[in-house]
Amino acid sequence: MKKSLLTASLLVMPLISMGWEFRGEVALEGRYFTQDSPYPEADYSTNGSAYLKPEIFHEWNDRDDLFTFIPYARVDENDSERTHWDIRELSWIHVGDGWESRVGIRKVFWGVTEGRHLVDIINQTDQVDQVDGEEKLGQPMINFSLVRNWGIVDLFILPGFRERTFAGEEGRPRTPLPVSDDALYESSKEDGRVDFAIRYQQYFSNGIEMALSHFSGTSRDPLLIPQNLTSAELQSLILTGVLPAGSDPEFTPLYNVIDQTGLELQYLQNGWLWKLEGISRSGQGERFYALDGGFEYTQVGLFGSATDLGWILEYIWEDRDDSLASPLASDVLLGTRFTFNDVASTEILAGIIYDTEEEEKAISFESSRRFGNNLKATLEARFYTDAADPLSPSALYRDALRNINTNPGLGPISRSDFVQAELVYYF
Amino acid sequence: MTFRLLTASLAFALAFPLHANAQTPEERGLEIARTADARGDGFGDFQADMRMVLITKRGDQAERELRVKTLEGKGDEGDKSLTIFDTPRDVRGTAMLTFSYKTKDDDQWLYLPALRRVKTIASRNKSGPFMGSEFSFEDMRGQEVEKYTYKYLRDEACGELTCYVMERYPTDEHSGYTKMVVWLDKAEYRTWKVDYYDRRGSLLKTLEASDFSQYQDKFWQPAKMSMVNHQTGKATDLFWSNYQYDTGLSEADFNQNSLKRAR
Numbered sequence: 001m002k003k004s005l006l007t008a009s010l011l012v013m014p015l016i017s018m019g020w021e022f023r024g025e026v027a028l029e030g031r032y033f034t035q036d037s038p039y040p041e042a043d044y045s046t047n048g049s050a051y052l053k054p055e056i057f058h059e060w061n062d063r064d065d066l067f068t069f070i071p072y073a074r075v076d077e078n079d080s081e082r083t084h085w086d087i088r089e090l091s092w093i094h095v096g097d098g099w100e101s102r103v104g105i106r107k108v109f110w111g112v113t114e115g116r117h118l119v120d121i122i123n124q125t126d127q128v129d130q131v132d133g134e135e136k137l138g139q140p141m142i143n144f145s146l147v148r149n150w151g152i153v154d155l156f157i158l159p160g161f162r163e164r165t166f167a168g169e170e171g172r173p174r175t176p177l178p179v180s181d182d183a184l185y186e187s188s189k190e191d192g193r194v195d196f197a198i199r200y201q202q203y204f205s206n207g208i209e210m211a212l213s214h215f216s217g218t219s220r221d222p223l224l225i226p227q228n229l230t231s232a233e234l235q236s237l238i239l240t241g242v243l244p245a246g247s248d249p250e251f252t253p254l255y256n257v258i259d260q261t262g263l264e265l266q267y268l269q270n271g272w273l274w275k276l277e278g279i280s281r282s283g284q285g286e287r288f289y290a291l292d293g294g295f296e297y298t299q300v301g302l303f304g305s306a307t308d309l310g311w312i313l314e315y316i317w318e319d320r321d322d323s324l325a326s327p328l329a330s331d332v333l334l335g336t337r338f339t340f341n342d343v344a345s346t347e348i349l350a351g352i353i354y355d356t357e358e359e360e361k362a363i364s365f366e367s368s369r370r371f372g373n374n375l376k377a378t379l380e381a382r383f384y385t386d387a388a389d390p391l392s393p394s395a396l397y398r399d400a401l402r403n404i405n406t407n408p409g410l411g412p413i414s415r416s417d418f419v420q421a422e423l424v425y426y427f
Numbered sequence: 428m429t430f431r432l433l434t435a436s437l438a439f440a441l442a443f444p445l446h447a448n449a450q451t452p453e454e455r456g457l458e459i460a461r462t463a464d465a466r467g468d469g470f471g472d473f474q475a476d477m478r479m480v481l482i483t484k485r486g487d488q489a490e491r492e493l494r495v496k497t498l499e500g501k502g503d504e505g506d507k508s509l510t511i512f513d514t515p516r517d518v519r520g521t522a523m524l525t526f527s528y529k530t531k532d533d534d535q536w537l538y539l540p541a542l543r544r545v546k547t548i549a550s551r552n553k554s555g556p557f558m559g560s561e562f563s564f565e566d567m568r569g570q571e572v573e574k575y576t577y578k579y580l581r582d583e584a585c586g587e588l589t590c591y592v593m594e595r596y597p598t599d600e601h602s603g604y605t606k607m608v609v610w611l612d613k614a615e616y617r618t619w620k621v622d623y624y625d626r627r628g629s630l631l632k633t634l635e636a637s638d639f640s641q642y643q644d645k646f647w648q649p650a651k652m653s654m655v656n657h658q659t660g661k662a663t664d665l666f667w668s669n670y671q672y673d674t675g676l677s678e679a680d681f682n683q684n685s686l687k688r689a690r
Contacts, residue, residue, distance in 0.1 A: 023519070057690065066688060093688060100684055109544045134542065147684055201683070205526075205534070209547065266547060268534075273549035296549050301603075306556050343481055343489045343559045345518075373490070376517045426516030 024054035027424040033172055035415045038389060041169040048077040053088070066093040070138075074129060081168030082128045088138045100145040105138035108156075110199060110213060112266045112275045113292040115314040115333035115353065116326075119262035119277050121215045122197060124162035131173060131382065132364075137162045151202035161191040161218050164253065173416035175251060177226060177393055183253040184225075185218065186283075193218055193257070207268040215260045219284060222253030226393075226400045242394045249393045258283035272297050275314070290318040290326075294333070310337040312351070330356045344369040361385045374427065380420040389414055456577025456593040463616035464572045470646055472498045472676035476669040481560050484660035491515060491558050498676050505529055506569055507681040511689045512558075522689035523548075524681060529573045538686045545683055554603025561632060561654040561663040563603055574598055580608075585619055588612040604631070617647045625658075632656050643672045 029049040037043050051074040058067040070089040076082035091104030108122040123136035140160040146153045163183050167174035187193040195217020203209045228250040229237065236244040243249060258281050265276040276293040294314030302309050312335035316328045335351035346369040353362040363385065368378040391399070450458070479491040497508040505527035512521045520540035527533045535548035553565040578594040590610040597604055605628050610620040617639055625631040638650035652665040679685065 023516075059690075066690075095688075098679065107543045109542055111544075112547075145684055147679065147682055152682070152684060203534075203683070207534075268547060268549055271549060273547060298549060300553075300555055300601075308555060341556045341559055343483075345515075345559060370515055370517060373515045374517075424517065426519070 019059055021057040022054070023057075023427060024052070025424050025426050026050070026052050027422055029420060029422045031172075031418045031420045034383075034417045034419065037172055038415050039169070039174065042078070042172050042174060044078055044172070047079075047172065049082065050075055064095045066095075067091070068093075079128070079168050079171035079174075081166065081171060084128065084165065086126065086137055088136075090138070098147050100147075102141070102143040102145065105140050106143070107136050107138060108141075108143070110211065110262065110264065111277055112209075112264050113277045113294065113314055114296075114312050114335060115294070115316045115331070116290075116292045116328050117277075118279045118290050118292055119211075119213060119264055121213075121220055121260060121262070122156065122158070124164055124220050126165050128165040128167050128171065137165070151200055154197075154199045154201075156195075156197040156199075158195040158197065158217060159192075161193060161195070161255070163191065163255075164220065164222055166253075172418070175224065176391055176396060177224075177249050177251045179224065180228060180250045180252045183222065183255055186254075186256045187218060191218075201264075209264075209266040209268075211262075211264040213262040213264075215258075215262070217257065218255050219258040219281075221284075222255050223284065224251040225254055226250075226397050227252040229397070237394070237397055241398055243397060249397065256284045285320070288318065288320040290316075290320070292316045306341040308337075308339045308341065310339065311335070312337070316353075327355070327360075328353070332356060344371070374425055376424045376426070378420075378422045378424070380422070381418070382420075383417045384414050452579045453577060455579035456595070457572075459579060459591050459593060459611065459616070460572050460575070460577050460595070463611055463618070464570075466616050467646065468499075470499055470643070471673055472496070473642075473646075473670065473672045474674050474676070475648075475667050475671070478666040478668070479558065479560055479562075480664040480666070482662040482664070489515075489559075491560070496674075496676055496680065498678070498681055500527075503529065505533075505571070507678075509681060509686065509689055520690055522686055524683070524686045525568070526681075527569050527571070529571045533568065536683065536686060538689065543687070545686060553599065553601045561656045561661055562665070565597075565599075565602060565604075566634070566654070575607075582613070583610070585610050585612060588614060588619075590619065615647055617649075630657055640670070642670055646672065 027050060029051075031047045031049075033045045033047070051072065053070060053072045056069040059065065068089050068091050070087070071085065072088045073085040074082060087105050089104070089106055091102060091106045093100060093102045109120055110122070111117045111120045117133070122141070123139045125133045126135040126137050127133065129135040139158060139162060142157040142159075144155045166179040169178045183191075185191065185193075195215070197213065197215040197217070199211055199213035201209070201211035226249060228248055229243075230247075233244050233247045260279055260281040263276070263278045267274040273296040275295065276291070278289065278291045280287060280289050292314055294312065296310060296312050298308050298310040300308050312333065314333040316331045316333065318326060318329045320326070320329070332354045333351060334354075335349065338348040340346040346367070348367040349365070351364045355361070361384070363383040365381045366378065367380075368376060370376050474494065474496045476494050477492070479493070481489045481491070492513040494511045494513065495508060497506055500506050508525045508527070510523040510525070512518045522538045524536045524538070525533050526535075537546050537548055538544070539546065554563050556562070557564050557567045575595045575597055577596075580592045580594060583590050583592050590612050593609055593611075595607045595609055603626065604623050605626055606624045608622040609618060611618050617636070619636055621634040622630060623632040623634070632654055634652060634654045636649035636652050639647045640650065641647050648667060648670050650667055652667070653662065654665075655662045
């Protein structure tokens with residue numbers, strides 16, 4: 001043990017001295033679910049989880065070459081699907097005169113709004129990791145970036161598709177049916193299809209920022225199709241309307257090939273930040289459009305204190321057929337952020353997303369503060385109110401057979417309200 | 428000879444008061460500010476490391492470390508700067524890109540490494556604390572001549588030197604101050620002390636700079652800056668080190684691409 005530690009430090013020490021940097025974070029998470037699960041397999045009210053994310057950096061050639069390696073691993077007490085690992089980043093960036101090449105596994109974010117990241121499409125969502133969809137899987141890419149006076153152009157070649165992660169049967173929150181590992185692809189190359197993307201962005205000194213992007217490839221959003229029944233089971237379902245005992249119903253993810261054009265616009269004036277994101281996508285049913293637009297405004301030094309109060313108001317809209325619609329098809333987001341500007345960097349963020357059609361509400365509350373120099377604690381709560389109960393597996397299949405597709409809304413995640421505490425240590 | 432000396436001194440005696448009378452205290456203040464500003468011109472680019480020590484009323488301390496890279500604006504353009512945060516560790520890798528302007532609000536972007544996201548800073552936060560310290564955002568930014576009006580008060584001894592003492596009034600309505608009293612030494616126009624008066628007109632904070640060194644045979648920089656808040660009893664010390672000029676920075680080091688790999 002001591003010997004191996006010594007060997008390890010002998011190996012690591014010269015690396016550090018040669019411009020290698022090693023750091024990372026480790027976190028513990030505890031969740032308490034305030035309601036009984038609608039699923040017998042996920043019948044628990046507390047869950048513990050932990051993750052480790054080391055980061056290794058190296059730079060050479062006077063910082064014109066940068067190497068990054070960020071593996072990631074999580075263990076979860078109840079959900080074997082949430083116990084997973086990934087390479088978030090393993091990349092080499094080379095900086096040239098007016099250009100950059102970035103090769104390897106990376107994460108790229110596009111977008112300006114807070115409610116729904118419509119334009120952001122390069123990376124697959126690590127859905128099982130975080131329900132807010134902000135965690136992403138590492139994407140293999142060759143990215144060439146050109147910097148000119150008239151803007152920045154990014155070209156992406158994306159070999160290797162990543163399937164979305166989903167909670168397992170024992171997961172909370174989870175999908176009404178477990179999601180099969182055997183995905184269906186429109187492309188005959190399946191997950192081996194090479195996708196392409198391009199983005200142009202420009203900033204103007206009058207406060208306007210804009211970006212135009214186009215993606216051509218396998219959709220990151222799968223359609224979930226109830227499948228995996230034998231013909232006998234299907235017969236029985238058609239005759240009785242109920243899945244026979246012993247059947248093993250599943251969702252099969254279907255990944256279509258799509259073309260998506262995206263627009264990002266931002267306008268800053270007198271402290272008001274106006275934002276708009278819009279997409280047009282073809283290849284998944286009929287061509288559809290979706291928008292997210294609104295503003296952000298910060299009241300500085302509330303009541304003479306050091307506290308800032310930020311406001312976010314956005315409207316999210318989509319003109320897609322109900323059967324394929326996202327739960328965010330006609331929703332309003334109202335968010336407030338208290339930034340205390342204190343030594344501990346205390347913050348409180350509260351948000352509500354209100355579905356103007358289904359009248360469902362998703363309420364989230366997040367607060368964080370630092371302890372000392374290396375420790376950060378967050379407290380988070382998510383509540384879904386006025387959400388219908390999820391459809392039973394039999395009902396899901398009946399609807400699928402009749403080709404009736406109702407907007408699932410928040411149904412699939414109803415009765416999974418939770419409160420979460422997380423402690424992150426940075427090393 | 429005597430006659431010529433006499434006429435010369437007469438002419439001088441006549442001219443000098445005339446000159447002094449022609450310049451109002453406001454003009455004198457502006458002239459001093461311009462001279463001080465001009466002495467900082469032509470630096471091209473520089474980089475420096477900063478350690479910030481936050482001290483509570485009880486004496487508890489917290490530290491922050493960051494690095495600053497600045498590129499001087501050409502002609503009428505404002506400076507561009509990149510601030511990279513190293514500690515506390517949860518904000519490590521966060522970077523801020525600032526395009527400053529002489530007569531309008533700065534453009535600022537923040538890179539959040541965990542999300543790989545660049546966010547535009549919308550808030551016109553001038554008076555708010557910078558990283559929880561006693562320095563506000565407006566204290567940390569460049570002090571362009573155009574952003575204030577001035578009034579020369581007096582000459583006064585400051586340590587072994589003689590200082591100009593003048594008042595400075597922010598023209599920006601979002602400033603947290605109504606006035607500042609500034610002590611600059613007459614020899615090198617270095618700012619040794621600033622008293623800040625809040626919006627109610629009472630003394631809020633005092634900044635004292637010390638341990639100046641000269642770089643490139645021209646630019647004076649303090650190694651320590653201490654800000655004391657008289658109203659809360661809290662204080663912040665800034666320790667500057669590793670000042671480097673002419674490091675070869677260019678426009679290419681101050682765009683969204685470079686912000687994302689600033690580290």
